[in-house]
Amino acid sequence: MNDIAIHATGLTKQYRVGARRQYAQRLSDLFSRRRGGGPDREFRALDDVSFEIAHGEIVGIIGGNGAGKSTLLKVLSRVVRPSAGSAELHGRLASLLEVGTGFHPELTGRENIYMSGIILGMTRTEVARRFDEIIAFAGVERFLDTPIKWYSSGMQTRLGFAVAAHLEAEILLIDEVLAVGDAEFQKRCLGKMKEVAVGGRTVLFVTHEMNSAQTLCNRAIWLENGRVRADGNDVRHITLEYLARGADHGCAEWVNKSDASNDGALVIPRAMRLFDERGQVVKKPFANNVEATLEVEIEVREVDPALVVGYGLYTEGGQPLWHSYQTDEASDRWPVLEKGLVRLRSTLPARLLNEGRYRIEYICGLHNRMWLAEPGANVASIHFEIQGGLSESPFWMQARCGVLAPVIPWRRDH
Amino acid sequence: MTAAGPSWYVAQTHAQANPAPAQAPLPHRVTRIVAAPPWHETGLAELARAYELLLVFTWRQISVQYKQAILGVGWAVLSPLLSTLVFTFVFGNLAAMPSEGLPYPLFVLSGLITWQYFARAITSGSNSIWGNSHIITKVYFPRMILPLSAVLAGLVDYIVNLMVLLLLMGFYGRAPGVGLLLLPVFLVFATMIGFALSLWLSALNALYRDIGFMIPIALQAWMFLTPVIYPTGLVPGGWTWLLHLNPMTAVVQGARWAVLPDATPPDLLGLALFAIEFVVLFVGGVVTFHKIDAILADRI
Numbered sequence: 001m002n003d004i005a006i007h008a009t010g011l012t013k014q015y016r017v018g019a020r021r022q023y024a025q026r027l028s029d030l031f032s033r034r035r036g037g038g039p040d041r042e043f044r045a046l047d048d049v050s051f052e053i054a055h056g057e058i059v060g061i062i063g064g065n066g067a068g069k070s071t072l073l074k075v076l077s078r079v080v081r082p083s084a085g086s087a088e089l090h091g092r093l094a095s096l097l098e099v100g101t102g103f104h105p106e107l108t109g110r111e112n113i114y115m116s117g118i119i120l121g122m123t124r125t126e127v128a129r130r131f132d133e134i135i136a137f138a139g140v141e142r143f144l145d146t147p148i149k150w151y152s153s154g155m156q157t158r159l160g161f162a163v164a165a166h167l168e169a170e171i172l173l174i175d176e177v178l179a180v181g182d183a184e185f186q187k188r189c190l191g192k193m194k195e196v197a198v199g200g201r202t203v204l205f206v207t208h209e210m211n212s213a214q215t216l217c218n219r220a221i222w223l224e225n226g227r228v229r230a231d232g233n234d235v236r237h238i239t240l241e242y243l244a245r246g247a248d249h250g251c252a253e254w255v256n257k258s259d260a261s262n263d264g265a266l267v268i269p270r271a272m273r274l275f276d277e278r279g280q281v282v283k284k285p286f287a288n289n290v291e292a293t294l295e296v297e298i299e300v301r302e303v304d305p306a307l308v309v310g311y312g313l314y315t316e317g318g319q320p321l322w323h324s325y326q327t328d329e330a331s332d333r334w335p336v337l338e339k340g341l342v343r344l345r346s347t348l349p350a351r352l353l354n355e356g357r358y359r360i361e362y363i364c365g366l367h368n369r370m371w372l373a374e375p376g377a378n379v380a381s382i383h384f385e386i387q388g389g390l391s392e393s394p395f396w397m398q399a400r401c402g403v404l405a406p407v408i409p410w411r412r413d414h
Numbered sequence: 415m416t417a418a419g420p421s422w423y424v425a426q427t428h429a430q431a432n433p434a435p436a437q438a439p440l441p442h443r444v445t446r447i448v449a450a451p452p453w454h455e456t457g458l459a460e461l462a463r464a465y466e467l468l469l470v471f472t473w474r475q476i477s478v479q480y481k482q483a484i485l486g487v488g489w490a491v492l493s494p495l496l497s498t499l500v501f502t503f504v505f506g507n508l509a510a511m512p513s514e515g516l517p518y519p520l521f522v523l524s525g526l527i528t529w530q531y532f533a534r535a536i537t538s539g540s541n542s543i544w545g546n547s548h549i550i551t552k553v554y555f556p557r558m559i560l561p562l563s564a565v566l567a568g569l570v571d572y573i574v575n576l577m578v579l580l581l582l583m584g585f586y587g588r589a590p591g592v593g594l595l596l597l598p599v600f601l602v603f604a605t606m607i608g609f610a611l612s613l614w615l616s617a618l619n620a621l622y623r624d625i626g627f628m629i630p631i632a633l634q635a636w637m638f639l640t641p642v643i644y645p646t647g648l649v650p651g652g653w654t655w656l657l658h659l660n661p662m663t664a665v666v667q668g669a670r671w672a673v674l675p676d677a678t679p680p681d682l683l684g685l686a687l688f689a690i691e692f693v694v695l696f697v698g699g700v701v702t703f704h705k706i707d708a709i710l711a712d713r714i
Contacts, residue, residue, distance in 0.1 A: 015712070078447060078554035080711045087447040097552045104474060106481040118470045119553060147481075 005171055005202040006053040010085035013046040013071050045071040047226035060217035061206045062242050064378055068226040069206040073173045091170030094121050100160030105149035109140050112148055116163045130166045138162035165192045174205035208376035210239040210318030252282035252384045267372055269362050269380050271297040287389025291350040297343050306367040312375045315403055316357040354405035357385045456704045460556040467555055471563035476570050490574035498523045501643050514645045514677050517586050525642040527575040528669040532604050533633050534568040539612025540629055543620040547714040557707050561612035590673050597672040603665045606692055613699030617706035620714050640666050661688045
């Protein structure tokens with residue numbers, strides 16, 4: 001028996017960019033000899049990617065935005081064709097590029113379970129056999145005969161994941177499905193994925209959550225600019241290296257270099273900087289008892305009352321500490337966001353974080369409507385390190401365990 | 415990205431036949447992913463094996479169709495009746511159109527239901543790729559299932575329409591003869607030509623939305639070139655070649671003749687031309703569809 005599940009050789013996917021002509025132009029292209037628009041720029045979403053994955057391996061695919069992670073999954077799941085190279089997959093394949101593939105809002109929960117299950121590759125009998133498990137996992141027993149358009153989005157997600165989790169396939173390709181759903185449900189999903197792994201199935205999944213990569217995977221593939229930057233079984237090492245990549249060029253400063261002038265975004269992040277007490281951009285590790293100031297510079301293209309700008313703070317291992325937004329206080333204290341360039345400042349409290357390296361990630365969205373820069377999407381990040389200054393106490397000279405290190409007063413009760 | 419070995423649907427039937435152990439499942443099949451598949455892998459063989467998926471897509475189309483309409487399937491009864499009423503008034507009464515010795519409403523309705531089945535097939539078939547782009551970009555399956563299921567979904571409406579026709583025939587005191595047994599044949603013809611055209615149109619429509627705008631206009635013109643509301647005998651001799659070239663002439667005439675034995679049967683020349691035209695349209699459709707399918711997910 002061959003124990004290779006996936007064998008990829010030189011997978012390459014090339015896209016033309018800047019060549020998206022409008023209809024009218026395309027039509028005139030048809031009639032004119034000279035093709036307008038100038039030479040097309042070519043962009044390689046995947047560039048000569050090769051690897052072998054054995055049966056039973058749980059592989060986390062990590063990498064920044066546009067590194068080619070999702071393209072790789074799309075190629076392997078046969079949704080798009082590679083431009084060059086080939087791959088061989090041994091075993092039945094199921095791909096989960098979204099939660100609830102094939103759901104139709106007008107159909108009932110029951111109908112959608114069959115619908116989605118069969119579209120994702122199960123047979124009717126298989127769905128029927130696992131039907132009870134699926135509804136129990138999703139917790140939607142009472143609404144089985146209700147059209148899912150009446151479901152809450154959380155319920156729809158749970159139902160979608162429940163179907164996906166019960167697919168009977170040897171190879172599972174999963175694209176960031178864990179980024180959705182409530183915390184309790186995420187935990188169950190992680191549990192289910194571990195179960196899957198124990199069952200000897202091969203799993204490839206794209207993730208931004210280094211924690212889940214570390215707990216679930218026994219191998220990590222780090223993609224950068226469409227190429228394999230690192231590939232190995234030391235998942236912890238690879239994820240840490242990945243997270244530290246920004247910190248190499250000492251960066252508590254991020255400046256948007258891309259010229260995004262023709263995309264339709266409402267808000268474009270321009271820069272993000274962390275300043276020390278003297279108003280200088282942080283260059284080296286600073287002490288815990290120093291207050292730092294975060295500056296987020298954005299370009300507001302269109303003012304929206306639901307606009308929320310902020311950041312997420314993460315440990316080096318990727319564990320989230322908190323999210324903070326400009327709208328966290330009472331609404332009369334919110335900074336006014338006008339059209340144009342806006343600089344927002346917020347302090348990073350002193351005497352709170354323990355020694356260690358941290359990452360601040362830019363987040364932006366329209367409250368309750370949509371993300372413009374989703375947590376985990378890593379649109380923009382800066383890094384900093386805290387060293388020393390923990391306390392004046394002679395008994396507290398070294399860092400203790402824990403993420404936080406607040407100095408909390410003790411008094412004697414008389 | 416076409417499978418060289420048996421498709422994953424085959425793997426499923428394997429799994430059913432001998433329920434594989436949960437631990438260490440044996441790989442039953444190999445999927446090969448390559449940049450350009452060999453020419454003979456058109457997806458037709460895969461389509462034939464994916465019947466369960468075909469049923470699901472067809473059923474989805476049917477059940478969604480009337481979900482939000484108050485009258486539901488009632489529209490399948492009303493819409494041909496209303497058209498018949500209009501045509502009877504305009505052409506039967508005002509223009510006194512001959513109708514091969516049949517009551518004009520029967521003549522029109524018997525042609526109209528076949529035509530409408532075909533027109534629905536083209537309309538929803540041509541939209542089937544574009545309308546399902548959210549699924550196409552997320553999961554692989556033989557894409558030809560989409561136009562085929564869109565065409566087949568129209569059968570439900572057709573059967574309802576046929577019941578209406580039979581009732582109307584009862585009202586006029588006419589009974590179908592043994593020719594009725596041939597009706598399925600003409601229905602299969604309509605399905606074949608509808609599918610062949612949908613292959614072209616669904617693929618092209620996904621890339622160029624202009625197709626979608628052209629279809630209603632083209633269908634309307636085409637209907638007047640088909641003996642739906644007038645008998646073939648009305649067409650002057652110099653123009654009958656146009657009727658013969660139209661593959662739908664034989665189909666509409668044949669279906670009408672199967673139900674109403676007094677109507678003119680399709681002639682052999684028309685049927686032969688139908689066969690040739692179908693083969694050309696179908697082969698061309700498969701090739702076009704296959705070519706566009708390769709770049710589809712990148713472009714929609």
